Structures are given as C-alpha cells and as structure tokens.
Amino acid sequence: xxxxxxxxxxxxxxxxxxxxxxxxxxxxxxNMFWYRQDPGLGLRLIYFSYDVKMxxxxxxxxGYSVSREKKERFSLILESASTNxxxxxxxxxxxxxxxxxxxxxxxxLTVT
Amino acid sequence: GDSVTQMEGPVxxxxxxxxxxxxxxxxxxxPSLFWYVQYxxxxxxxxxxxxxxxxxxxxxxxxxxxxxxxTSFHLEKGSVQVSDSAVYFCALSPPGAGNNRKLIWxxxxxxxxNP
Numbered sequence: 662x663x664x665x666x667x668x669x670x671x672x673x674x675x676x677x678x679x680x681x682x683x684x685x686x687x688x689x690x691x692n693m694f695w696y697r698q699d700p701g702l703g704l705r706l707i708y709f710s711y712d713v714k715m716x717x718x719x720x721x722x723x724g725y726s727v728s729r730e731k732k733e734r735f736s737l738i739l740e741s742a743s744t745n746x747x748x749x750x751x752x753x754x755x756x757x758x759x760x761x762x763x764x765x766x767x768x769x770l771t772v773t
Numbered sequence: 774g775d776s777v778t779q780m781e782g783p784v785x786x787x788x789x790x791x792x793x794x795x796x797x798x799x800x801x802x803x804p805s806l807f808w809y810v811q812y813x814x815x816x817x818x819x820x821x822x823x824x825x826x827x828x829x830x831x832x833x834x835x836x837x838x839x840x841x842x843x844t845s846f847h848l849e850k851g852s853v854q855v856s857d858s859a860v861y862f863c864a865l866s867p868p869g870a871g872n873n874r875k876l877i878w879x880x881x882x883x884x885x886x887n888p
C-alpha cells in the first residue's frame with residue numbers, strides 16, 4: 662500500500678513565524694501535491710511537483726513556497742505565517758500525471 | 774474550463790437507506806473520473822474510479838457509472854451504515870497528454886448516517 666506521511670497532525674504557530682510542513686511518500690511516485698482544505702471551499706491546490714527540484718504553482722500559491730530536494734519528500738513553506746493561513750493542509754502523491762492521488766492524514770495548522 | 778459539480782450537503786440518512794450523491798462534470802473529450810472519501814479527522818482515500826464511458830467503478834458496496842451522454846458520475850449505495858458517515862468528493866482528470874494534468878475537484882458532500 663502507498664503510504665503518505667505528514668510531519669505533524671496538529672500545529673500551532675504565531676503570526677510572522679516561518680512554518681515548514683513536511684510530506685514523505687514511500688512508493689517512488691513522481692508527482693506530489695499540496696492542498697489546503699477549508700469549509701465550503703473544498704480542496705484548493707497550492708503547489709505541485711512532477712520531478713525532483715521541479716515545482717509548479719497551483720491555484721493559490723501566494724504566501725507559500727515549496728521544496729523538493731529528494732523524490733520522496735515534498736515540503737511546504739509558509740515564509741511568514743498569517744492568520745488567514747489557518748487551515749487543514751493535505752499532501753498527496755500519484756504515480757502518473759493525472760492519475761489517482763494518495764493522501765496523507767493532513768496537518769491542521771492554526772496561526773494565532 | 775473543466776469543472777465538477779456535486780450536490781450540496783449535508784445529506785442525512787437513516788441506516789440501511791439508499792444513497793445517491795450526484796456529480797456532473799464539464800470537460801472536453803473523455804476524462805477519468807474518481808470518487809474519494811474523507812472520514813472524520815483523516816485524509817482522502819480513493820473510493821472508486823472509471824476511466825472510460827459506461828465503465829462502472831465499485832468498492833465497499835458503493836458504485837458509480839460513467840455516463841458520457843449526461844456527463845455524470847453519480848455515487849450510489851444500496852444500504853448505508855453509520856460507518857459511511859464522511860465527506861465524499863468527486864474529481865476528474867482531464868484527458869490527453871500534457872504537463873499539467875491536475876485533478877479537478879468538486880466541493881465535497883457531507884453524509885451523516887443515523888442509527
């Protein structure tokens with residue numbers, strides 16, 4: 662079974678802090694994704710990556726950056742956290758572009 | 774552009790009731806279609822999928838048929854259980870080769886099943 666793990670289930674940070682969310686997958690998938698999930702807004706894609714060191718902006722990249730130095734690891738970075746970034750963050754991976762995605766358990770981030 | 778529309782929730786049913794969650798899509802060509810489920814406090818899990826017209830995906834008693842003529846992929850289950858309480862997401866993968874084959878997501882439908 663594909664396993665996608667995320668570094669924290671719950672995280673509380675202060676406004677202005679730099680925040681790192683880590684995601685690791687164990688199935689050698691090429692593609693990795695970061696989403697945020699908010700009530701009434703569904704899943705919104707922040708960034709995705711189709712290869713090591715390669716990244717593409719999703720629908721809402723503002724205020725975020727990403728890093729993919731190794732194939733299995735995809736990090737989401739909030740350079741200066743703000744209260745409107747309080748959300749559930751979901752990482753996913755897929756073997757094929759456009760194929761089914763496998764999700765981690767999510768990180769619920771609260772910025773105070 | 775491509776889009777997915779799901780029926781709004783929440784949907785509340787009694788145990789053993791019949792479930793339908795509607796999903797319609799807009800896309801050129803023949804997209805692949807997916808249903809995902811998110812149980813409380815968890816990430817999303819693939820529930821079923823269909824990759825071509827008239828395909829029926831099925832899993833855990835859930836079914837959905839890819840209907841090209843009505844551009845629909847409605848999720849059904851004959852007898853729901855309390856353990857089916859979750860949020861259900863419909864998604865599509867646009868057809869054709871390309872660099873940005875992201876999934877297009879519906880907003881999700883919350884289902885609550887009462888004993």
